[in-house]
Amino acid sequence: MDGLPIAAQDDSWEVAGRRFRSRLIVGTGRYKDLEETGRAIEASGAEIVTVAVRRVNLGDPKAPMLQDYVDPRRYTYLPNTAGCFTAEDAVRTLRLAREAGGWNLVKLEVLGPPPFLYPDMRATFEALEALLKDGFEVMVYCSDDPIAAKRLEEMGAVAVMPLGAPIGSGLGIQNPVMIRSIIENAKVPVLVDAGVGTASDAAIAMELGCDAVLMNSAIAHAKDPVQMARAMKAAVEAGRLSFLAGRMPRQYAADPSSPLAGLIR
Numbered sequence: 001m002d003g004l005p006i007a008a009q010d011d012s013w014e015v016a017g018r019r020f021r022s023r024l025i026v027g028t029g030r031y032k033d034l035e036e037t038g039r040a041i042e043a044s045g046a047e048i049v050t051v052a053v054r055r056v057n058l059g060d061p062k063a064p065m066l067q068d069y070v071d072p073r074r075y076t077y078l079p080n081t082a083g084c085f086t087a088e089d090a091v092r093t094l095r096l097a098r099e100a101g102g103w104n105l106v107k108l109e110v111l112g113p114p115p116f117l118y119p120d121m122r123a124t125f126e127a128l129e130a131l132l133k134d135g136f137e138v139m140v141y142c143s144d145d146p147i148a149a150k151r152l153e154e155m156g157a158v159a160v161m162p163l164g165a166p167i168g169s170g171l172g173i174q175n176p177v178m179i180r181s182i183i184e185n186a187k188v189p190v191l192v193d194a195g196v197g198t199a200s201d202a203a204i205a206m207e208l209g210c211d212a213v214l215m216n217s218a219i220a221h222a223k224d225p226v227q228m229a230r231a232m233k234a235a236v237e238a239g240r241l242s243f244l245a246g247r248m249p250r251q252y253a254a255d256p257s258s259p260l261a262g263l264i265r
């Protein structure tokens with residue numbers, strides 16, 4: 001690869017001492033079936049897949065198992081606490097996940113009530129404290145609040161993951177200014193998690209300077225999930241390159257690409 005800047009040639013990123021090339025993390029739920037899950041994840045180029053421990057069959061060999069379609073030797077499994085509304089539930093769920101699969105790198109999310117399922121930050125802090133005491137490495141789903149994100153980092157979160165919009169809403173990045181502020185102040189990776197609806201949302205997250213993007217519904221609920229997974233891969237890569245390249249300044253008046261002086265009349 002000759003033509004790319006050095007930064008883009010080796011543009012891997014790191015979380016909890018693990019290095020990845022893909023900046024797209026994908027969920028494993030909401031697909032028609034496990035076969036489609038496997039094909040979409042393959043097309044996304046993701047290296048990390050997040051798994052809702054309470055919803056996906058990881059342990060019953062009599063029923064179809066995710067591991068048969070998404071090979072755990074090839075992908076980093078990131079168990080998550082989807083469906084947990086209390087700190088106790090979230091901690092219990094991840095302890096079970098560790099017993100079942102030995103996973104130590106986990107994603108914590110503690111949700112508030114419907115209709116928005118907005119992150120319950122008080123419960124999230126409580127659960128994080130307990131998980132860190134247990135030796136987990138925790139990537140944390142959080143509100144788009146710079147103060148809360150900083151506090152999570154100071155407590156020991158290995159990544160902070162502010163929502164772009166409510167889970168499954170597909171509304172795109174609702175609060176780009178605060179996401180940007182979280183990124184500017186963070187010493188750990190920042191990922192937009194949840195709310196991505198289409199490829200341009202993923203590109204915007206990366207252009208804001210996110211280290212990566214986590215999504216599920218936008219791919220799983222697309223008319224053609226495999227095609228959308230390809231689109232998301234391209235969008236994350238394009239957004240990242242655009243961020244590295246540096247956006248031209250915005251201005252309110254035209255600036256002709258060719259000089260107007262000396263025109264032949």
Ligand SMILES: CC(=O)[C@@H](O)[C@H](O)COP(=O)(O)O
Nearest residue numbers: 027167168194195215216217
């Ligand atoms: C899969 C996961 O970890 C959830 O946080 C969530 O499902 C992601 O949100 P979207 O489904 O909106 O992408």
